Amino acid sequence: MTGTSDEKPMKGLFIRTYGCQMNVYDSERIRDVLRPLGYAPVDAPESADLVVVNTCHIREKATEKVYSELGQLKRMKEASGGRMTIAVAGCVAQAEGEELIRRQPAVDLVLGPQAYHKLPEMIARASRAIGDRLETEFDTVEKFDALPKTRDADGPAAFVSVQEGCDKFCTFCVVPYTRGAEMSRRVDDIVLETRSLASQGVREITLLGQNVNAFHGPAPAIEGGEDWTLGQLCRHLAKIGGIERIRYTTSHPRDMNDDLIAAHGDTPALMPFLHLPVQSGSDRILKAMNRGHTAGQYRDIIARVRHARPGIAIASDFIVGFPGESDADFEATMQLVRDIGYAIAYSFKYSSRPGTPAAEMHGHVSEAVKDERLQTLQALLRLQQTEFNAAQIGKTLPVLVTGKGRNAGQMHGRSPYLQAVHFDGPESLNGQIVDVRIVGASLNSLTAELLQVREGAL
Ligand code: SAH
Numbered sequence: 001m002t003g004t005s006d007e008k009p010m011k012g013l014f015i016r017t018y019g020c021q022m023n024v025y026d027s028e029r030i031r032d033v034l035r036p037l038g039y040a041p042v043d044a045p046e047s048a049d050l051v052v053v054n055t056c057h058i059r060e061k062a063t064e065k066v067y068s069e070l071g072q073l074k075r076m077k078e079a080s081g082g083r084m085t086i087a088v089a090g091c092v093a094q095a096e097g098e099e100l101i102r103r104q105p106a107v108d109l110v111l112g113p114q115a116y117h118k119l120p121e122m123i124a125r126a127s128r129a130i131g132d133r134l135e136t137e138f139d140t141v142e143k144f145d146a147l148p149k150t151r152d153a154d155g156p157a158a159f160v161s162v163q164e165g166c167d168k169f170c171t172f173c174v175v176p177y178t179r180g181a182e183m184s185r186r187v188d189d190i191v192l193e194t195r196s197l198a199s200q201g202v203r204e205i206t207l208l209g210q211n212v213n214a215f216h217g218p219a220p221a222i223e224g225g226e227d228w229t230l231g232q233l234c235r236h237l238a239k240i241g242g243i244e245r246i247r248y249t250t251s252h253p254r255d256m257n258d259d260l261i262a263a264h265g266d267t268p269a270l271m272p273f274l275h276l277p278v279q280s281g282s283d284r285i286l287k288a289m290n291r292g293h294t295a296g297q298y299r300d301i302i303a304r305v306r307h308a309r310p311g312i313a314i315a316s317d318f319i320v321g322f323p324g325e326s327d328a329d330f331e332a333t334m335q336l337v338r339d340i341g342y343a344i345a346y347s348f349k350y351s352s353r354p355g356t357p358a359a360e361m362h363g364h365v366s367e368a369v370k371d372e373r374l375q376t377l378q379a380l381l382r383l384q385q386t387e388f389n390a391a392q393i394g395k396t397l398p399v400l401v402t403g404k405g406r407n408a409g410q411m412h413g414r415s416p417y418l419q420a421v422h423f424d425g426p427e428s429l430n431g432q433i434v435d436v437r438i439v440g441a442s443l444n445s446l447t448a449e450l451l452q453v454r455e456g457a458l
């Protein structure tokens with residue numbers, strides 16, 4: 001044996017992440033929670049002692065992927081002589097629980113999204129083959145409290161979780177069942193985490209929540225008073241030295257309150273980009289989806305946001321082929337898209353999820369019709385995205401440099417509108433915000449020329 005007696009031997013950790021940004025964030029926190037136990041990330045599952053599969057349950061395909069991945073891991077585990085521990089985390093773990101172990105006995109541990117702070121304890125129990133292999137309790141407060149208050153930054157842009165869970169119960173969606181009730185973090189804890197990231201060079205934070213604009217976290221202890229809103233939180237975080245850009249995702253139209261809209265106008269650090277999912281442009285379908293707003297109300301919100309922050313880029317999510325969706329309903333969605341004009345949008349075929357009210361509804365739409373509608377919608381969205389990108393040509397934009405590009409001498413970064421930007425420049429710019437002139441655009445990225453480097457950047 002080498003090393004001192006209190007040095008723990010390093011153990012390999014491999015985390016595979018599916019799903020939304022919340023899962024990406026959770027995977028980072030799982031890594032943080034395991035570091036004190038001597039777990040260090042490795043590049044491939046074959047060389048890991050512990051493999052965590054952080055799963056997504058949102059559509060049927062996402063769930064199927066988990067089982068095929070677990071089949072591959074089972075073979076690796078056998079090849080390792082059983083040395084590998086397999087943990088399944090995230091939304092499939094929450095939804096399927098015990099069923100996961102039954103369907104794939106190679107799985108050692110199952111933990112829901114509110115339980116990963118218990119992972120060290122579970123690993124200890126598993127190694128002694130005692131106690132429960134399943135943790136699917138909802139205790140978001142306990143989880144937030146148990147997480148390390150500071151963390152390691154990984155580049156100049158970082159996610160910060162501020163809110164979890166969902167009480168909206170859209171009739172198609174599993175999230176309220178997998179993530180539990182809406183719950184907000186304390187402002188003090190969010191500030192501590194953001195400061196720690198800023199001190200490590202983070203310039204841009206994205207505040208995360210399943211319904212991030214429903215945020216209502218306890219106010220800072222020294223101020224007391226009522227819970228804060230997301231608008232208040234953004235203004236406060238903008239004052240932290242080093243934090244130059246703030247984004248938030250994903251928001252819900254029902255929680256787009258006046259104060260948050262005003263913050264888009266009065267807080268320059270709040271980036272001119274809003275992801276506000278609408279799902280459908282038909283009032284009949286919005287009602288059946290239990291979205292709690294009409295297409296007209298959504299249009300009104302977008303108009304007010306655009307008034308507060310002219311030029312703001314709008315993004316959204318759409319579902320085609322929800323049960324009962326007629327040609328006329330689909331046309332209403334197409335018209336909404338034409339009227340709003342999106343910078344980017346994500347669109348999906350409706351996927352029936354067990355246990356959700358929509359799964360029991362009449363009028364399920366055939367796969368062929370869903371396919372056709374998706375293609376029609378995506379063609380329009382691609383056109384709008386290409387046009388939005390092309391409209392940047394000739395403009396000077398501040399770009400947060402996030403790393404080296406594919407070609408020698410090339411760097412990449414992101415525009416205020418969350419577009420990928422490539423330009424020639426020195427590596428020393430990494431992590432800085434630099435001004436570039438946009439000279440080219442395609443569907444997915446912009447090319448640019450470096451204009452000037454802000455003082456002190458080189
Ligand atoms: N909390 C976020 C979205 C979470 S899921 C919100 O409310 O906007 C991300 C996207 O997946 C949703 O916006 C929706 O467009 C899509 N989605 C959710 N459930 C789905 C289902 N059953 N079938 C197809 N798409 C779905």
Ligand code: SF4
Pocket residue numbers: 166167168169170173174175176210211252
């Ligand atoms: Fe799902 Fe609706 Fe909640 Fe978004 S708001 S997570 S779509 S239930």
Ligand code: F3S
Pocket residue numbers: 018019020021022023055056057058090091174175178179210
């Ligand atoms: Fe998927 Fe869960 Fe996120 S179902 S989209 S990982 S909240």
